[in-house]
Amino acid sequence: MSEVRVRFAPSPTGLLHVGGARTALFNWLFARHFGGKMILRIEDTDTARNTPEAVAIIFKGLRWLGLEWDEGAQEGGGNLGDYGPYYQSQRSAVYQQYVTQLLAADRAYREADGAIRFRMPKTPGVVNDLICGKITFDRTTEPDPTIVRKDGTPVFHFVNVVDDLEMRITHVIRGEDHLSNTHKHIALFEALGAPPPRYAHIPLILNPGGSKMSKRDEGASIGEYIAQGYLPAAVRNYLCLLGWSPKDNREVINISEVIEKFDLPQINRGNARFDINKLYWINGEHWKSLTVTEYHQYARDYLTHRGVNTAAVDETYLTGVLDIVREKIKLGRDLPDWVEPFFNEEFAYDEKSLTVTLKEPAAKSRIEKLSAAFMTVSEWTAAKLEETLKSLAAADGVKVGAYVHPCRAGVAGRAVGPSLYHMLEVMGKERALARLRRTLTVIF
RNA sequence: GACCCUAUCGUCUAGAGGCCUAGGACACAUCCCUUUCACGGAUGCGACACGGGUUCGAAUCCCGUUAGGGUCGCCA
Numbered sequence: 001m002s003e004v005r006v007r008f009a010p011s012p013t014g015l016l017h018v019g020g021a022r023t024a025l026f027n028w029l030f031a032r033h034f035g036g037k038m039i040l041r042i043e044d045t046d047t048a049r050n051t052p053e054a055v056a057i058i059f060k061g062l063r064w065l066g067l068e069w070d071e072g073a074q075e076g077g078g079n080l081g082d083y084g085p086y087y088q089s090q091r092s093a094v095y096q097q098y099v100t101q102l103l104a105a106d107r108a109y110r111e112a113d114g115a116i117r118f119r120m121p122k123t124p125g126v127v128n129d130l131i132c133g134k135i136t137f138d139r140t141t142e143p144d145p146t147i148v149r150k151d152g153t154p155v156f157h158f159v160n161v162v163d164d165l166e167m168r169i170t171h172v173i174r175g176e177d178h179l180s181n182t183h184k185h186i187a188l189f190e191a192l193g194a195p196p197p198r199y200a201h202i203p204l205i206l207n208p209g210g211s212k213m214s215k216r217d218e219g220a221s222i223g224e225y226i227a228q229g230y231l232p233a234a235v236r237n238y239l240c241l242l243g244w245s246p247k248d249n250r251e252v253i254n255i256s257e258v259i260e261k262f263d264l265p266q267i268n269r270g271n272a273r274f275d276i277n278k279l280y281w282i283n284g285e286h287w288k289s290l291t292v293t294e295y296h297q298y299a300r301d302y303l304t305h306r307g308v309n310t311a312a313v314d315e316t317y318l319t320g321v322l323d324i325v326r327e328k329i330k331l332g333r334d335l336p337d338w339v340e341p342f343f344n345e346e347f348a349y350d351e352k353s354l355t356v357t358l359k360e361p362a363a364k365s366r367i368e369k370l371s372a373a374f375m376t377v378s379e380w381t382a383a384k385l386e387e388t389l390k391s392l393a394a395a396d397g398v399k400v401g402a403y404v405h406p407c408r409a410g411v412a413g414r415a416v417g418p419s420l421y422h423m424l425e426v427m428g429k430e431r432a433l434a435r436l437r438r439t440l441t442v443i444f
Numbered sequence: 445g446a447c448c449c450u451a452u453c454g455u456c457u458a459g460a461g462g463c464c465u466a467g468g469a470c471a472c473a474u475c476c477c478u479u480u481c482a483c484g485g486a487u488g489c490g491a492c493a494c495g496g497g498u499u500c501g502a503a504u505c506c507c508g509u510u511a512g513g514g515u516c517g518c519c520a
Contacts, residue, residue, distance in 0.1 A: 011520050043520065115518055132449065141446085142516095149518040156520050180448050180515035203450080203513090210512065238456095241469095245457055249468040268457080270450050271513055278456065278470045288483090328482055352480095389479090404479035416481040 004036025005170045008062075008069070009160070011043040012054035015221040016061030018274065019175060019205045019213055022239045026202055027173045028067045029240075029262040039081065039167055040072030044089045045159065052077075061222040064232050066255070083167040088159055095154040098162045098192065099147065107191040108147060116148035118158070118188065125183025130171070130200035130264045137183045145184055157181060161188040169197045173264070176201040176271070177212070200264045203243050203271045210273065219276050229302050229332015230279070234286035238279040242272040252285045284330030296322055302332035303339065313343055320426035324418040341412040342427070345435070349443070353409035363406040364444045366392075370407055371436045380429045382421035389421070410439040 008024040010016070031038040042058070044050040059075050062068075071081030079085045099116060102108035108118050125137040147158035154162075164172060164185075179201045189196035207217040214220065225235050233255065240258050241251065244267055290298065299322045303310050310318055321342045328338055341347040349358070357363065373388050389407065393400045408420050411432055417423060424432050 009520095013520085046520065049520090111518090113518090117518095135448070137447075146518045151518080153518085155518065160520090175514095176449065177514055201449085206513075208455085212513075241456065243456095247458065249458070251456085251469050268450095272457090273455060275455050275470070281470055284483090330482095386479095399479085401479050408480070414480090418481090420479060 002170065004031060004034040005039060005168050006031050006036065006173055007039040007041050007072070007164070007167065007169050008067075009041040009043050009163070010058050011046060012050050012058060013215070014049065014051075014054045014057065015215060015223055016058050017213070017215065018220055018222065018239070021061060021065060021067075021222050021235075022205060022242060023173065023175055023202065024062060024067050025065070025236060025239050026244075026262075026267070028069075029259055030171065030173060030264065031070070032259045033262045036170070037070040038067075038072075039083075039169070040069040040086065041163055041167065042073045042087045042089075043156070043160075044087055045153065045156070050089065057223065061226075064222065064226055065236050066232055067236075086167075088163065091159070091163070092154075094166060095159055095162055098158075099154065102147070102191060105191070111150070114150040114152070115146050117144040118147045118184075118191070120144050120184070121187055121190075125187060127179070127182045127186065127199060129179070129182070130198055131267050132176075132179065132201055132269065135179070137180075139183070147188075157184055158188065161185050161192070164197055165189065165192060165194050171198045171200060171264075173200045173202060176204050200267075202267055203269060205242055206271050206273045208273055208275070213274055217274075219274060219279075229335065230283050231286045231290075231298075234283040235279065237286065238282045241278075242274070243268045252282060280330060287326075287330050292323075295326060298332070299326075299335055302335055306336050308336055308339065308343070317342075317426065317428075324422045324426055328418055338417075341414055341417075345431075345438075347413045347435075349409065349413040350415055352415035353413055357405045357409040357415060358439075358443050360402075360406065362402070363409075364440070366403055366406050367410045367436055367440060370403060370410075371433060371440075374424075374429065374433060374436075377429075380425060382419070382425040385424050386421040407436075411435045413439075 006027040008020075008027050010020050010024075028038050030036070040062070042055055044055065055073075056075070059073075071083070071086075072079070073086040074080050077087065079087070079090075085091055099108070102118065103110070103116070106119070108116050110116050120139055120142050122140055122142075125139050127135045127137070129135060145157060146155055148154050163169075182199055182201070186196045186199075205213045207213045207220075219225075222235070236255060237251075237253060240253070240255075244258075244262065246253055246257070246261060247266075287295075296319055300310050300318075313321075321339055325335070325338045325342075329335060369392055370389065373392055374385070377384055377388050389403050390400055393403045396402070404420050405415070408417060408423070409415065411420075411427065412423065412435075427435070
């Protein structure tokens with residue numbers, strides 16, 4: 001087999017759709033598996049929607065997912081490769097040349113209003129799809145498709161074929177929504193005297209309601225995942241699982257292994273529904289396997305992105321907080337809220353602390369006893385603090401919770417949080433005691 | 445409406461004639477762990493759309509029905 005050349009050909013609509021991202025992913029996996037090339041072509045013929053920002057969103061999403069392309073459109077309108085330009089808006093001359101060829105061969109004809117139509121062969125159209133198998137279309141009643149509008153601009157089906165031909169595409173991997181039109185594309189290739197590429201139509205991603213996922217559906221945009229602090233490797237992992245499976249009961253799988261195992265015939269034929277819950281879970285799995293350094297870097301970047309000034313926080317304190325908060329969450333999105341009480345000495349008290357925990361008759365005296373005991377603790381470590389707190393509880397003959405809960409509320413204003421002893425250790429003696437004092441004056 | 449694709453737990457899937465009284469994961473429920481919330485562990489709930497064939501034997505093959513999705517543009 002000659003070199004595999006696949007392409008991802010999105011049109012800039014203002015977002016990178018999950019369905020598109022999955023199509024890009026499968027193309028990329030196929031190219032990587034066979035050591036071929038992935039080409040990025042921007043189908044920006046719709047001038048109304050085509051803005052530099054909309055194109056930038058595609059680049060950003062693909063780069064974020066780690067789907068690097070070997071050839072094609074580049075940021076800022078550039079082109080990389082020998083078969084460009086890779087922006088359709090720059091290819092009018094190429095299309096014109098092929099229209100002329102079709103007209104000269106009488107494979108196309110001009111309408112009275114100037115539009116140009118392709119003479120559809122009336123013979124059965126056969127598509128030998130790598131995923132769906134051999135499909136035959138009856139074309140006896142098929143109308144001749146328009147390839148050039150009366151205003152002179154070429155239409156999608158035509159430019160798509162010309163570009164795939166010119167760019168030497170060997171395999172077209174795209175959504176199943178294109179399956180019914182594929183025989184037209186093949187007919188166009190034949191009329192142009194070129195062998196068509198192999199086609200592979202992958203199932204669609206459906207929304208939870210069961211219809212084709214649209215831009216408006218929740219979770220439809222890759223940009224949302226970036227904003228909410230999902231890990232790119234997790235989103236990519238989840239997308240792999242929509243229509244493909246390693247077949248050994250694993251869900252969390254390394255991308256290099258996917259590349260190694262990936263091939264077209266094992267792709268499922270049925271559409272898959274998008275399940276944000278499972279993505280959330282997979283993200284948690286990837287979150288856990290981040291190295292400490294990766295996690296710190298990620299958390300710092302995300303918090304900065306969300307407007308938390310991490311540079312203003314003491315380095316040791318910051319990493320200490322990040323470490324104890326990590327196991328509580330699965331997502332960057334949750335970081336700001338969990339971290340907030342640590343960085344704000346004027347922290348607020350949550351509902352439960354206010355109405356239950358600190359309303360306990362003994363709450364005040366327990367916080368006072370805790371403060372006194374903490375004052376003289378020999379070593380400010382989680383273990384020692386635990387020991388201290390537990391001995392106070394034992395002396396009173398109450399459960400540890402009786403001391404833990406008011407202490408947590410007193411020191412962070414929250415009813416839930418990471419291990420109290422570790423929170424105290426990370427806060428340090430001075431800060432913790434100051435916070436308890438503040439609670440004593442503010443609440444009591 | 446015509447044409448095309450598809451059909452296993454609520455969801456993603458394993459399953460290519462006997463290994464299936466159908467396996468895993470998410471979600472859900474219960475219990476355990478536990479200072480809270482999570483995590484983790486255990487258990488449970490839960491599916492071969494229906495009807496005909498073929499076969500000694502069918503989730504797996506064939507036909508039909510039904511259901512879902514897609515395409516039928518001078519949108520991409």
